[in-house]
Ligand SMILES: Nc1ncnc2c1ncn2[C@@H]1O[C@H](COP(=O)(O)OP(=O)(O)OP(=O)(O)O)[C@@H](O)[C@H]1O
């Protein structure tokens with residue numbers, strides 16, 4: 307997305323125009339209360355939590371269709387995302403998950419409410435976006451695709467090294483010179499994920515990144531994401547249709563209701579942060595995924 311002039315223009319507007327004029331503060335929070343830090347003294351006020359990386363405040367989104375009708379896609383969305391957190395967004399088809407992600411990414415600024423950042427995202431640098439279908443450039447090699455956002459850097463050697471490290475991280479070191487058509491679907495998606503990470507964005511946004519893959523490839527990519535997170539501690543927000551994927555990867559799961567999309571609940575995943583394939587066998591995992599499935603029914 308770093309090369310899309312529309313995106314660059316959007317960020318330029320965002321940086322210079324401040325919060326959206328439709329911004330109205332709302333006293334509403336769907337967030338679960340975080341547990342008190344262990345060792346907290348009674349009567350001694352806990353230190354204020356750090357400001358979230360990203361705050362979505364009272365966001366409403368309406369689309370106007372080609373026939374002139376209005377579709378309310380999102381209503382009253384309030385959500386804070388902390389730095390280093392992995393957040394999954396689930397909900398029925400058409401409830402506005404992609405719309406929400408696109409707004410956070412700055413790909414759509416036609417909404418009311420506010421998307422506020424602790425540090426304003428720099429154009430084309432601070433937001434990595436992964437689409438459901440990996441949008442790779444067919445005429446560029448794997449390394450050429452991953453290095454797309456690093457072009458124009460003076461430190462060419464450093465950029466090449468970063469690309470090589472990222473490809474190794476997802477097991478694609480031997481495919482640096484291959485072309486997208488020579489890769490499997492899972493390899494293409496891994497290329498798209500590390501491309502989004504190449505310029506070290508503040509946040510990685512992924513819209514159903516594993517939706518088109520078979521179950522074994524999906525599981526492999528889940529573990530790639532966990533490894534990437536362990537290395538980079540990147541803030542990650544992703545949309546999925548799979549309650550198991552949400553439970554396996556996320557710290558918190560945002561459940562949205564059918565159109566107009568509202569936040570129905572935000573659940574903290576009751577599992578240790580270190581997840582391994584054995585996590586899927588734990589009774590807590592099954593119970594939590596079952597609870598999410600029940601909420602979607
Ligand atoms: N460009 C558009 N013009 C008009 N309506 C739109 C447009 N894009 C999305 N919508 C409508 O907004 C609503 C939310 O769409 P969105 O794509 O965000 O849903 P979603 O939750 O991502 O669905 P899915 O799970 O199927 O991907 C839908 O009712 C959709 O028809």
Ligand SMILES: [Mg+2]
Pocket residue numbers: 403404405513
């Ligand atoms: Mg969608």
